[in-house]
Amino acid sequence: MSYYFGLDLSTQQLKLLVIDEGFKIVHSYSLEFETDLPHYKTVKGVYSDERTGEIVAPVTMWIEALDVVLEKVKQDGIDFALVKGISGSCQQHGSVYWSDAANDVLSSLDPTRSLKDQIGEACFSLQTSPNWQDHSTGEELEIFERYVGGADSLAEITGSRAHYRFTGPQIRKLLKLRPEVYHKTKRISLVSSFLASLFSGTIVELEEADACGMNLYDIRNKRWDEQLLATCSMTHEMDGIEDETVRQQAIDELKRKLGTPSPAGFKAISKISSYFVQKFGFKEDCRIYSFTGDNLATIISFPLNEDELLISLGTSTTVLLVTKHYVPSSAYHTFIHPTIPDSYMGMICYCNGSLAREKIRDLLNKKFNKPSNDWTLFDKLLSQSKFNKAVGVYFPIGEIVPNCKAQTIRARMGSDGELEIVDSWDEEIDAGVIVQSQALSCRARAAPMLNVKAQTIDGIESLEFDGKLISKEHLSQRPHKVVFVGGASKNTAIVSKFAEVLGGESFRFDNPNACALGGAFKASWSVACEDDGVVDFHRYLESRFDTNTMERIQVDEKQWDTYIPGLKMLQQLETVLER
Numbered sequence: 001m002s003y004y005f006g007l008d009l010s011t012q013q014l015k016l017l018v019i020d021e022g023f024k025i026v027h028s029y030s031l032e033f034e035t036d037l038p039h040y041k042t043v044k045g046v047y048s049d050e051r052t053g054e055i056v057a058p059v060t061m062w063i064e065a066l067d068v069v070l071e072k073v074k075q076d077g078i079d080f081a082l083v084k085g086i087s088g089s090c091q092q093h094g095s096v097y098w099s100d101a102a103n104d105v106l107s108s109l110d111p112t113r114s115l116k117d118q119i120g121e122a123c124f125s126l127q128t129s130p131n132w133q134d135h136s137t138g139e140e141l142e143i144f145e146r147y148v149g150g151a152d153s154l155a156e157i158t159g160s161r162a163h164y165r166f167t168g169p170q171i172r173k174l175l176k177l178r179p180e181v182y183h184k185t186k187r188i189s190l191v192s193s194f195l196a197s198l199f200s201g202t203i204v205e206l207e208e209a210d211a212c213g214m215n216l217y218d219i220r221n222k223r224w225d226e227q228l229l230a231t232c233s234m235t236h237e238m239d240g241i242e243d244e245t246v247r248q249q250a251i252d253e254l255k256r257k258l259g260t261p262s263p264a265g266f267k268a269i270s271k272i273s274s275y276f277v278q279k280f281g282f283k284e285d286c287r288i289y290s291f292t293g294d295n296l297a298t299i300i301s302f303p304l305n306e307d308e309l310l311i312s313l314g315t316s317t318t319v320l321l322v323t324k325h326y327v328p329s330s331a332y333h334t335f336i337h338p339t340i341p342d343s344y345m346g347m348i349c350y351c352n353g354s355l356a357r358e359k360i361r362d363l364l365n366k367k368f369n370k371p372s373n374d375w376t377l378f379d380k381l382l383s384q385s386k387f388n389k390a391v392g393v394y395f396p397i398g399e400i401v402p403n404c405k406a407q408t409i410r411a412r413m414g415s416d417g418e419l420e421i422v423d424s425w426d427e428e429i430d431a432g433v434i435v436q437s438q439a440l441s442c443r444a445r446a447a448p449m450l451n452v453k454a455q456t457i458d459g460i461e462s463l464e465f466d467g468k469l470i471s472k473e474h475l476s477q478r479p480h481k482v483v484f485v486g487g488a489s490k491n492t493a494i495v496s497k498f499a500e501v502l503g504g505e506s507f508r509f510d511n512p513n514a515c516a517l518g519g520a521f522k523a524s525w526s527v528a529c530e531d532d533g534v535v536d537f538h539r540y541l542e543s544r545f546d547t548n549t550m551e552r553i554q555v556d557e558k559q560w561d562t563y564i565p566g567l568k569m570l571q572q573l574e575t576v577l578e579r
């Protein structure tokens with residue numbers, strides 16, 4: 001019998017799952033930062049400064065959380081000696097700044113004392129970690145994009161345009177505002193490599209897949225981009241630094257802090273530190289595998305293969321997919337895949353998801369005197385709707401994809417076949433149009449990353465979205481599978497409509513533990529690869545995964561074609577958006 005630990009350090013909580021070799025969850029633990037560690041006085045795990053847009057989390061809170069959770073596991077009498085491997089999932093982009101003192105402390109911990117008592121403030125040059133919700137790096141974003149020739153050039157190198165939360169802009173801001181802190185920093189970890197370091201008893205390298213969320217890593221060539229390191233260390237030519245030696249020294253200093261990312265995959269990064277062996281009774285050969293980012297862990301929490309989409313219908317809408325094609329765009333993100341070689345994870349994040357649908361639901365309920373918060377009427381109208389040559393953008397808040405201001409525009413096809421903007425129509429129409437249009441946007445933008453045998457489609461040539469031409473061949477592909485997760489995936493009318501527009505076999509999956517499970521699965525697969533020979537990750541997962549946990553969605557497959565004109569209409573509508 002063997003156990004694997006999967007941890008999930010997210011914004012609001014720390015979770016730990018114990019699974020066995022058959023992927024059964026044996027135990028599950030969680031700790032909520034705000035309520036279970038109230039002395040840190042965080043609100044939902046973070047400190048926010050509305051004036052500056054800064055959002056950070058206290059690093060020692062995470063260390064104390066690990067103490068508390070492991071004590072709970074111990075009290076339950078779990079046999080730590082059975083744990084063969086540990087991996088995990090962490091909030092992305094956040095960074096931890098270690099001091100000179102840290103490595104000695106990590107490697108000589110006293111098992112009679114807690115981690116928190118020993119890995120104290122002296123181990124960090126900065127006591128807090130910039131959080132992914134931070135909005136304080138506006139100036140840095142502009143610089144990161146301008147210095148390399150624009151948002152698309154930056155996306156071409158690093159897989160993403162510049163974002164407030166990305167680590168490179170955050171580091172440059174720290175250097176600008178607090179140079180003494182930056183120079184005192186010995187090593188910089190991502191949250192994922194920070195948590196892995198605690199288990200390893202030494203500061204471990206960043207994990208390559210998660211390192212793609214920094215705006216610094218050259219994904220094609222798998223190395224830091226020197227020009228971006230110069231930008232990050234404020235020594236780019238455009239910063240007015242002409243002396244090549246000064247620039248090289250600054251780049252080298254930053255490289256020493258960042259280290260060299262460890263390749264994504266199954267190789268152990270270390271054995272567990274002796275502290276845990278002595279304190280909890282882990283075996284000395286229990287292995288630590290690199291931890292990764294939470295979205296990356298989500299796609300490995302169930303068998304998601306190439307050309308399959310995962311649609312998360314939470315507050316926002318997120319599309320995740322696995323692709324062999326590196327087709328970066330400033331409209332979405334591309335990361336190296338954490339477990340499948342030569343593959344990538346595409347991620348499209350929309351701000352206007354559930355909130356926009358709720359607004360239409362409320363409008364309809366008001367008009368027909370129905371109780372608010374009730375989806376019955378919205379669902380009935382949505383289920384009855386067919387594609388009636390109408391599209392809309394429903395953005396009550398500013399949108400990332402396409403990048404534009406808050407606005408609502410409705411349009412239909414006129415008798416001359418051209419798009420006509422409509423001032424208003426019966427609100428009943430909106431239920432169908434909002435969901436169809438949201439799904440059409442996902443369909444268009446996921447298309448370049450798919451590599452499925454094209455279907456024959458008529459009436460469409462290449463289309464342009466976000467300044468990128470999408471070929472007819474790409475637009476003619478249907479994903480093999482679509483899996484829905486998140487709050488609104490409970491709603492059958494919404495998922496059925498999305499499934500109809502996107503095509504592909506569709507399923508919904510209710511799994512609140514996805515991130516931690518992704519970590520546990522990675523640990524289990526890694527041990528198998530190291531001990532019994534390399535196995536394909538997807539095949540390993542499929543052979544153990546209980547597919548009964550996924551519910552199939554019935555879809556009228558013939559409808560997919562009827563939405564083809566909608567793609568062109570959406571493209572036209574997006575040309576008139578207020579940016």
Ligand code: ADP
Nearest residue numbers: 313314315316354355358375486487488490491
């Ligand atoms: P988060 O993205 O914040 O983690 P969830 O995944 O829990 O949130 O999703 C929350 C959203 O799910 C809410 O904004 C709500 O509109 C939507 N939702 C929940 N239940 C339903 C439902 N039955 N029908 C449609 N939308 C729903």
Ligand code: XUL
Nearest residue numbers: 011091092132165294295
């Ligand atoms: C992804 C992102 C968030 C955090 C949440 O780019 O910023 O999903 O990872 O934990």
